[in-house]
Amino acid sequence: MTIAKPAHKRILLKLSGESLMGDDQFGINRATIVRMVEEIAEVTRLGIELAVVIGGGNIFRGVAGGSVGMDRATADYMGMLATVMNSLALADTMNKAGLTARVMSAIAIEQVVEPYIRPKALQYLEEGKVVIFAAGTGNPFFTTDTAAALRGAEIGAELVLKATKVDGVYSADPKLDPTATRYNKITFDAAISQNLGIMDATAFALCRDQKLPVKVFSIFKHGALKRVVMGEDEGTLVYA
Helix, strand or coil, X not given: CCCCCCCCCEEEEEECHHHHCCCXXXXXXXXXXXXXXXXXXXXXXXXCEEEEEECCHHHHHHHHHHHCCCCHHHHHHHHHHHHHHHHHHHHHHHHHCCCCEEEEECCCCCCCCEECCHHHHHHHHHCCXXXXXXXXXXXXXXXXXXXXXXXXXXXXXXEEEEEECCCCCECCCCCCCCCCXXXXXXXXXXXXXXXXXXXXXXXXXXXHHCCCCEEEEECCCCCHHHHHHCCCCCCEEEEC
């Protein structure tokens, strides 16, 4: 019997901070993060080298009211620190599940997490460790989507996985338009011309220029992550 092999060797998974909230208003839902790590563990057991970029919306949402009128750069630095908190929670849950996770931060907080150093990150991936990239790009005015595109290109990922609440890219909002259809695949240029809003423009342009494909799928759909890495018909592939 032929055992199916993963379609990809090294991938970067982009998680939103909101995906950790579960049904809560903000913060980290324990059951949600444990379930997510179980899916990630299943993928790493296939021999796939996995890196993760996570947002901070679930934590920043709780203080967003106080950021009204705040300097944009200051607010962005607060968001970066929120991603560090999420990364620590994710790494701790991974380590308790038997994985070995390393958090690398784009801003220096060496008493808490190690700094991002590309050769070290590549070494960790080759050793089978999960690398979690925290603090975005380390710069204000850039989103964690852009951080995912940047780190994906830097580590030579074959695919960026954009985990969302919906199971792919649709021709229209499926909640508003019952006739909306899911694309199996779509080019970057077509997605831009149709203004589908998959990632922010900077992240999208970087992926397109580096010919780094993006797979959009639902992290809340059980087994979807494994189906994506096995090359099955799951989600939407955006390619150059």
